[in-house]
Amino acid sequence: MTSLSSHLGALDPTSDRAVFRQIADQLREAIDRGRFKEGQKLPSEAELVEHYGVSRMTVRNSFSVLQGEGLVHAEHGKGVFVRPRPPVRRLASDRFARRHREQGKSAFIVEADAAGSHPKVDSLEVKEEKADQDISARLGSVRRVLARRRRYLLDGRPVEFATSYLPLDIARGTQIAEPNPGPGGIYARLEELGHHLDHFEEEIRARMPSPAEVKMLQLASGVPVIHLIRTAYDTENRAVEVCDTVMAADAYVLSYQLPAT
Amino acid sequence: MTSLSSHLGALDPTSDRAVFRQIADQLREAIDRGRFKEGQKLPSEAELVEHYGVSRMTVRNSFSVLQGEGLVHAEHGKGVFVRPRPPVRRLASDRFARRHREQGKSAFIVEADAAGSHPKVDSLEVKEEKADQDISARLGSVRRVLARRRRYLLDGRPVEFATSYLPLDIARGTQIAEPNPGPGGIYARLEELGHHLDHFEEEIRARMPSPAEVKMLQLASGVPVIHLIRTAYDTENRAVEVCDTVMAADAYVLSYQLPAT
DNA sequence: CACGCATACTCGTATAGACGAGTGGGCAAG
DNA sequence: CTTGCCCACTCGTCTATACGAGTATGCGTG
Known part of the structure; x- marks a missing residue:
């Protein structure tokens, strides 16, 4: 026995x-x-x-x-x-509201600090490159874009990997093309440049990660990723940014508030 | 060779x-x-x-x-x-707008017909039951609820499995407690009963399916599920329905539109 | 021609054994 | 006491074999 x-x-x-x-x-x-x-x-x-x-x-x-x-x-x-369930990060649908754009630090840092976690951002890369077909279509047929890549970590664990794409005619030569985009992030810079943001569109998929994503996010087997593609539109209804984000699904809950209209 | x-x-x-x-x-x-x-x-x-x-x-x-x-x-x-990528169903964030609530058929049927697919709903079950802890908390500490379960299929393939929970004091004895809730679905009935809908809140997670979910959705291995929990609030800010939905992740893209505020 | 069966090919399940490599504890030498 | 090594235990990788069960094809019989 x-x-x-x-x-x-x-x-x-x-x-x-x-x-x-x-x-x-x-x-x-x-x-x-x-x-x-x-x-x-x-x-x-x-x-x-x-x-x-x-x-x-x-x-x-x-x-x-x-x-x-x-x-x-x-x-x-x-x-x-x-497998322990890690603490999850809740993303609210108002996370890009202007009132959250005041402070000097990025939303990720502020929010994680508040939750008692130790946030970090690494793998910073900012460069001009050729837009792939999908990004180009979303931005309205641009050929080349400014790409801003970064990885987010909580308490040493990578949880999210994101790339922002912006049309060159908007971003080139501005602080958006600098590694540190300044207080309020690139959305604050976009508004200062006269591109007043009107709304965002987010597309959400879930799937198993590619081997590259497993490495980047140090994913255990059996953990899917949430793939979120956000497009930001200005008041002239022009797409001014596309942000492609891959998140470790066990670290996130997305939350949206919808009007019943 | x-x-x-x-x-x-x-x-x-x-x-x-x-x-x-x-x-x-x-x-x-x-x-x-x-x-x-x-x-x-x-x-x-x-x-x-x-x-x-x-x-x-x-x-x-x-x-x-x-x-x-x-x-x-x-x-x-x-x-x-x-593995072939099946056609995906796009869920837009305005899918519960009042203007979509006019027709006699359910939103699922109408939308699928328009896309040229053959929709079906089965596994209908409507019954009163004890609310589990999470549902009870979301509905404001109710003990028992009306549960409406159903499974959605496209071209014979199950793609989604959903359960709606409603407080008994709202749903009991109404058409909501009938297998067929009538034109416009339960949201139309709720409004007729004086519960004017104000907004919805949706929580999204992604994870690997349980064995029961694999069976219900006939999932291939390596296909995660999207777990969506929607709460409907009336104009008095009371939660009048919680809908728990599990979707085959390879069959869905969720789409949300957010104001920049 | 039509039906049914034999057969070959497919993946599914299970055994038994071998060696490698990471981890941690205990023991012996310094 | 500290250091370093050995060993036991862990999972990782790989081989070889066997039988079972689902599928498709073709052939022979009726």
Whole structure:
């Protein structure tokens, strides 16, 4: 009678459900019921091999199912652990309102400080480049754009990777083309330049990350990304910026307020 | 010289990148470059075993990487195929505007018909039940609610699964408690009952689906879900409905329009 | 011609074994 | 006591094999 018996049952040989799925089911249920808590170590592969009397690959197969569901993650040399749900960042739909544009620091820094996290922005890159087809279409058939890339981190963990694209005739030679765009960010600069912002349009998709995104965001397996594309329009209904953002889905909740009209 | 050589190269034995990752990389690149197109069959496991000179489990491991990325899906007895991107349904932020509430059919049906798809709604269930903690909090501490569950399908494929929760003092005994809520849906009924809608609040998350959701939405592996929770408020700022929606992420693009204020 | 079955090919599941590499603790030498 | 090494335990990668089950094709029988 091992200590595992208290959390995990036996297999049903008559079931037509695959053995590795049965094991995954039992582990999942134990996690859901809180028998294994966040961050806690699951039984090792060897222990499960022993407990269920199956081969190691079968146990690993079970783990890979749970990994794909984002429930657990393995650490080489240590064990398999219940994946903790990181604190989420809530993005409200009024986050670009003018009243939030007063302060010197960026919205990300201010908000994270308020939440007690340690924010950081790195991978800054500002350069002119050729617009790809999609960006070009959104900005109204421009060929070249100013691209501002940056990565956001909370408490050392990368959570978001964003690129802003602006037409050259607007941004070139202005502070927008500088690494530090100044207080209130590029939206404040755009307004100073006479491009009064009227509204934003946001498109949201969710998908699994590419290998490059896994690296940039240090994503565990089983964590999707939220892909948000925001277009800013001025009062003349011209698209003045497109911001392409990829977020670690386990770190975000987006929130929108809609009028019933 | 097999036909595979034209699409796939050789392994680098000096690389410290695992063999199955190298194979996955080559297949991924071939797919990205369009050498294998949407819906097309990839080389069989046996062919890749032959081509690379590795064991079958190594090839399967490569496939499982690509499956986790949502790039391919396997069909028992047939082969492994490049996963086609299904037509997406665009949800605009004005989809609940009053002007869309005139017609007799539901918004889903009207919109899908217009897009040339064959819409269907099934799994209708309307019943009173105990509100869970989250729903209760959103509705302002109600104990029991009317729950309206339904599943939406496009061209036979399930794409969305939604449950609306309404306080009993509003919904009980009205047409809202009937399977068919009538023209304009429950929002039209709510307004007729004197609950004039003021605004909606939507919360969006993305995550991997639970096994139950995989079943309900017939999701391929590597497809996340978008979890949307909408709360409807009347002009007295009372929450009159909470709608919990789980969508197949590969079938949706959400679109919001925000004022710059 | 039509139907049914045999067969070959596909992926799914499972076993058993081997070696490698990261981690951490204990023990021995300095 | 501190340092450094060894070892036990962990997951990672890979091989080889076996059988099962779903699919498609073609051939032979009726």
